Amino acid sequence: MYKATNEFIKARDKFTGKFAVKHIPVVKRIGGGVANQCYTNSHNAKDEYSKGARRVVMISGWLVQPYHKETNSTAIIAHWWNADITGQHFDTSPLVDEGEQYVQDSALYQYCVENDLMLSTHLAKSLLYQNEKFEVAMDFENILFKPINELRTEYFYDLIKQA
Structure with missing residues (x-):
C-alpha cells in the first residue's frame, strides 16, 4: 500500500463514524462505461445487473494515484465503482x-443519501496530498486547491442553497 494511501485512511477514518475506510486491493477493471462519469457508470452497472439474478451495489471512495516525484504530491481522486454480493x-x-x-469510503455514500436533494453532484471533490498535508480541489480546470486540516465529509461537497 502506498504511504499516501495509508496516511489518507488514518486521517479520513476519524470522520467516518461506523464506516471504516479501507483499501480494496483487488478491483477488476472491466470498462464499458463513459470516461469521467464514474457515478453514472456505477449506477448503470447496478441497474443492469439487477435485471438478472446478480445483486450489485454501488461503492463510494477514492483512487489514490502513484506518488509524483516532480511535484512531491499524490492525487486522491473521488470515485465510484461496484461490488457484487460475493464481495x-x-x-x-x-x-x-x-x-x-482503491479506497472504499462508505461515509460518502451515506452523506449523499442524507443530503441528496441539496447536492449538485454525488461525486466528492478530489484531493491532493503534498508535504504531508491535504488540499481539496476547488477548481480542477484551473488547478486551484484549498488546504484543509481535517478530512470531514462535508468539506468534499457543495450544498445547494434552498430557496
Missing part, C-alpha cells in the same frame, strides 16, 4: 490506471 469489486469506468489504489 468481488469491479469498475466499469475506463481510464483507470493500473497503479491507482
